[in-house]
Amino acid sequence: xxxxxxxxxxxxxxxxxxxxxxxxxxxxxxxxxxxxxxxxxxxxxxxxxxxxxxxxxxxxxxxxxxxxxxxxxxxxxxxxxxxxxxxxxxxxxxxxxxxxxxxxxxxxxxxxxxxxxxxxxxxxxxxxxxxxxxxxxxxxxxxxxxxxxxxxxxxxxxxxxxxxxxxxxxxxxxxxxxxxxxxxxxxxxxxxxxxxxxxxxxxxxxxxxxxxxxxxxxxxxxxxxxxxxxxxxxxxxxxxxxxxxxxxxxxxxxxxxxxxxxxxxxxxxxxxxxxxxxxxxxxxxxxxxxxxxxx
Amino acid sequence: xxxxxxxxxxxxxxxxxxxxxxxxxxxxxxxxxxxxxxxxxxxxxxxxxxxxxxxxxxxxxxxxxxxxxxxxxxxxxxxxxxxxxxxxxxxxxxxxxxxxxxxxxxxxxxxxxxxxxxxxxxxxxxxxxxxxxxxxxxxxxxxxxxxxxxxxxxxxxxxxxxxxxxxxxxxxxxxxxxxxxxxxxxxxxxxxxxxxxxxxxxxxxxxxxxxxxxxxxxxxxxxxxxxxxxxxxxxxxxxxxxxxxxxxxxxxxxxxxxxxxxxxxxxxxxxxxxxxxxxxxxxxxxxxxxxxxxx
Numbered sequence: 001x002x003x004x005x006x007x008x009x010x011x012x013x014x015x016x017x018x019x020x021x022x023x024x025x026x027x028x029x030x031x032x033x034x035x036x037x038x039x040x041x042x043x044x045x046x047x048x049x050x051x052x053x054x055x056x057x058x059x060x061x062x063x064x065x066x067x068x069x070x071x072x073x074x075x076x077x078x079x080x081x082x083x084x085x086x087x088x089x090x091x092x093x094x095x096x097x098x099x100x101x102x103x104x105x106x107x108x109x110x111x112x113x114x115x116x117x118x119x120x121x122x123x124x125x126x127x128x129x130x131x132x133x134x135x136x137x138x139x140x141x142x143x144x145x146x147x148x149x150x151x152x153x154x155x156x157x158x159x160x161x162x163x164x165x166x167x168x169x170x171x172x173x174x175x176x177x178x179x180x181x182x183x184x185x186x187x188x189x190x191x192x193x194x195x196x197x198x199x200x201x202x203x204x205x206x207x208x209x210x211x212x213x214x215x216x217x218x219x220x221x222x223x224x225x226x227x228x229x230x231x232x233x234x235x236x237x238x239x240x241x242x243x244x245x246x247x248x249x250x251x252x253x254x255x256x257x258x259x260x261x262x263x264x265x266x267x268x269x270x271x272x273x274x275x276x277x278x279x280x281x282x283x284x285x286x287x288x289x290x291x292x293x294x295x
Numbered sequence: 296x297x298x299x300x301x302x303x304x305x306x307x308x309x310x311x312x313x314x315x316x317x318x319x320x321x322x323x324x325x326x327x328x329x330x331x332x333x334x335x336x337x338x339x340x341x342x343x344x345x346x347x348x349x350x351x352x353x354x355x356x357x358x359x360x361x362x363x364x365x366x367x368x369x370x371x372x373x374x375x376x377x378x379x380x381x382x383x384x385x386x387x388x389x390x391x392x393x394x395x396x397x398x399x400x401x402x403x404x405x406x407x408x409x410x411x412x413x414x415x416x417x418x419x420x421x422x423x424x425x426x427x428x429x430x431x432x433x434x435x436x437x438x439x440x441x442x443x444x445x446x447x448x449x450x451x452x453x454x455x456x457x458x459x460x461x462x463x464x465x466x467x468x469x470x471x472x473x474x475x476x477x478x479x480x481x482x483x484x485x486x487x488x489x490x491x492x493x494x495x496x497x498x499x500x501x502x503x504x505x506x507x508x509x510x511x512x513x514x515x516x517x518x519x520x521x522x523x524x525x526x527x528x529x530x531x532x533x534x535x536x537x538x539x540x541x542x543x544x545x546x547x548x549x550x551x552x553x554x555x556x557x558x559x560x561x562x563x564x565x566x567x568x569x570x571x572x573x574x575x576x577x578x579x580x581x582x583x584x585x586x587x588x589x590x
Contacts, residue, residue, distance in 0.1 A: 137507035160506035183482035211455035216511030
């Protein structure tokens with residue numbers, strides 16, 4: 001742990017707040033910024049300094065991390081009025097841990113590079129529990145020296161930290177992750193619905209499938225949620241849809257038709273139209289219940 | 296092990312032949328039948344008796360097992376001319392380990408029950424390797440006493456043996472298994488293609504995803520096959536399509552729309568039309584390569 005490095009953290013939401021707490025607890029000096037006041041006060045009570053803009057965070061830090069919701073948020077934080085770019089100095093490192101479009105990650109990287117600032121895209125998976133426990137999976141894109149420099153900090157936040165390639169590669173990997181998670185969740189929903197409609201106990205089917213080639217973390221976790229009809233998040237459909245928009249937009253740029261990802265994205269759109277955006281990803285199962293229920 | 300029980304085995308294909316060998320090796324007295332001669336001769340050389348029809352197998356056995364390709368094969372073996380039904384005695388047990396329609400399993404069960412014969416549907420997963428090593432997953436439908444009676448025999452053939460419910464439940468569970476395996480394979484194909492098209496090493500993406508929530512056996516095994524472009528079976532697309540036909544037919548009977556299963560089934564149809572039926576399930580990835588390649 002290097003307590004001589006001054007860290008900054010921007011975005012104290014459901015993911016960012018526990019991550020910032022973990023960095024403080026590891027002994028780092030930390031300056032925080034968040035659009036709304038109350039999580040900043042909470043971090044200040046735990047020992048963090050407060051800043052009134054991303055620019056001010058940059059001015060008071062050697063390494064800045066951010067974890068916000070979407071591509072435009074990262075652009076605003078990094079490149080907007082009072083954005084990081086106006087406070088950085090050559091030799092700084094910026095680690096964005098948001099899930100955003102690879103194209104946006106590359107654009108911000110270019111702007112930072114022009115100022116002599118290193119940047120990594122380092123989106124995470126593992127949810128709020130992983131953020132609290134410091135057990136996130138972190139998919140990192142960027143140059144090797146920047147990765148080596150970031151690693152001790154990232155090890156405070158996560159367990160499975162993989163350097164997947166150059167700038168944008170972390171975001172591409174996260175997009176791939178979201179394809180697999182969402183489409184597998186749909187597959188599990190179809191399997192458990194077929195069992196139930198055929199008069200076979202879906203709990204026994206889940207247990208049997210977990211012992212064979214169909215085994216997956218999604219079958220284990222989302223399968224159990226579907227059995228219980230427990231769709232408290234977890235990871236909200238609203239955010240999954242945002243991530244699938246990134247997936248499909250990136251695929252479009254690469255002229256790649258992603259048939260399964262497009263289908264599950266459409267079904268999630270239907271659930272959002274039904275006002276279910278705050279439910280967990282596992283609520284994809286509701287699509288099938290509603291398709292066969294006459295209202 | 297009960298060597299006093301006389302077993303019969305019908306269907307000595309890529310799955311059935313090693314299963315029959317394992318039963319012989321466990322010390323069971325075995326009578327075998329197969330449409331073509333050569334695998335029968337092989338089993339005879341290992342100590343099995345040969346029969347010239349399913350009826351003759353039944354006449355010389357207390358418990359009959361079968362493992363053939365499709366629903367009509369099981370109907371022919373069980374209920375056809377010189378079928379099992381003409382050779383059975385009350386108190387016998389018939390264990391069908393083929394993957395067939397739940398409706399066919401229930402029909403044959405009814406005919407056997409009328410003759411005082413117990414029946415289990417016990418389809419397997421784990422492929423030819425699992426059959427050879429005696430490590431198959433076995434999903435069993437039928438009455439509890441029949442399951443208890445069959446268990447010592449099934450334990451010679453498999454490791455993960457689950458009694459999922461009454462007659463047909465084994466087949467329903469296998470159908471659910473095939474939904475999850477095939478749709479997850481499609482998801483993995485889309486993820487690895489997106490990585491490749493975006494200039495990110497798909498091998499690194501697979502490795503990163505295996506450490507997180509996207510982890511699955513399909514990502515591990517089929518993902519590796521896709522990276523290598525190694526589509527030697529494994530489990531052939533021809534057979535997967537047969538299984539998905541069972542899935543979609545069963546869903547239709549239950550008035551359940553299975554959108555993901557229907558999509559992956561259509562894509563596999565396209566690969567079969569291209570003459571790729573002998574390739575492994577992982578060859579679903581070829582769909583995407585061909586979609587983006589101008590011939």
